[in-house]
Amino acid sequence: MVATGRRSRAGLALMAVVLFGVVAACGGRVGENGRFGVVYMDAQGFYAGVRVGMQQEAEVLGRSPQLLQLNAQGDASKESTFIDQVSAAKVDALILSPASATASVPALKLAHESGIPIICYNTCVAEESAREYVSAYVLGDPTRFGELLGERAAEYFLAEGNTEPEIAVVNCEFVEVCIERRKGFEQALHAELPGARIVANQEGATIDEAVDVAERILTANPDLDAFYGEAGGATMGAVRAVQARNKVGQTVVFGSDMSTEAGQALAAEDILKGVVDISGITVGKLAARAADDVRRGEITDYTVVPAPVELYATPEDGSDWLRAHPDGVP
Numbered sequence: 594m595v596a597t598g599r600r601s602r603a604g605l606a607l608m609a610v611v612l613f614g615v616v617a618a619c620g621g622r623v624g625e626n627g628r629f630g631v632v633y634m635d636a637q638g639f640y641a642g643v644r645v646g647m648q649q650e651a652e653v654l655g656r657s658p659q660l661l662q663l664n665a666q667g668d669a670s671k672e673s674t675f676i677d678q679v680s681a682a683k684v685d686a687l688i689l690s691p692a693s694a695t696a697s698v699p700a701l702k703l704a705h706e707s708g709i710p711i712i713c714y715n716t717c718v719a720e721e722s723a724r725e726y727v728s729a730y731v732l733g734d735p736t737r738f739g740e741l742l743g744e745r746a747a748e749y750f751l752a753e754g755n756t757e758p759e760i761a762v763v764n765c766e767f768v769e770v771c772i773e774r775r776k777g778f779e780q781a782l783h784a785e786l787p788g789a790r791i792v793a794n795q796e797g798a799t800i801d802e803a804v805d806v807a808e809r810i811l812t813a814n815p816d817l818d819a820f821y822g823e824a825g826g827a828t829m830g831a832v833r834a835v836q837a838r839n840k841v842g843q844t845v846v847f848g849s850d851m852s853t854e855a856g857q858a859l860a861a862e863d864i865l866k867g868v869v870d871i872s873g874i875t876v877g878k879l880a881a882r883a884a885d886d887v888r889r890g891e892i893t894d895y896t897v898v899p900a901p902v903e904l905y906a907t908p909e910d911g912s913d914w915l916r917a918h919p920d921g922v923p
Contacts (some may be wrong), residue, residue: 630679632689642873733871739777745867747785803830845916860912
């Protein structure tokens with residue numbers, strides 16, 4: 594895949610900005626300890642943690658490679674342009690959370706054919722393509738992720754004496770891991786509460802999208818008992834919608850991905866009743882370590898690197914998380 598015209602100029606401009614940031618931050622000769630191309634789906638929250646974790650682990654490994662970075666914002670075309678550029682630059686590894694299980698495949702194929710090891714984290718392309726082009730995949734088990742939250746939701750509603758709750762899903766199911774999260778959630782929920790019903794399932798991965806989606810769902814389902822947010826934006830968008838529609842005390846939220854706002858909402862105890870999280874910092878460390886293992890030949894075939902999955906279920910859990918993450922980086 595070769596970028597041309599405006600797309601090529603945009604990619605070159607991006608690389609120039611990235612290089613300037615690294616020179617200013619690190620000093621010395623750019624790239625003397627190697628270079629990693631890194632793609633994030635966002636610049637904050639979980640992905641900010643991934644960036645910090647990669648930098649920390651790279652320093653532990655004694656390499657401190659130059660990071661050529663892109664916030665793809667879920668845009669496969671932006672991602673493709675960037676991968677074209679880092680493939681031509683012959684980076685030591687490409688570390689990314691692909692925007693699409695299918696649309697991202699041609700760009701990964703190009704990187705692979707350019708001899709660049711690929712490390713996925715959080716999301717990846719479809720398994721058949723991953724096994725062909727990807728060296729390592731850092732993944733918190735998405736089914737277990739959903740199960741933990743389904744178990745927490747069942748526990749909450751049983752304590753409330755509600756055996757037939759109506760729950761709506763605000764999803765991020767343009768990526769496979771979110772589909773697996775929902776399956777795990779529903780399986781664990783229905784194991785304890787067979788009468789529970791999923792009354793809606795709509796996409797809203799960013800906070801702004803999720804607020805609109807959740808408000809529309811509340812309009813259509815005024816007696817809704819709960820939302821399940823499959824990602825951080827979906828979770829906090831649902832929380833804000835419950836507040837905006839004066840449903841506090843009626844509709845609760847079970848969600849994904851810890852952040853300062855999520856920690857505060859969990860500590861407040863009025864809407865958010867449980868959050869399952871995979872630490873971005875931990876994932877970043879694992880991804881940097883996997884890239885180094887691939888570079889040194891310790892990983893030679895497609896390998897899944899497990900990341901820990903954690904449940905935060907109480908107000909105390911929220912307060913503890915806030916104390917442990919004063920900078921808000923998860």
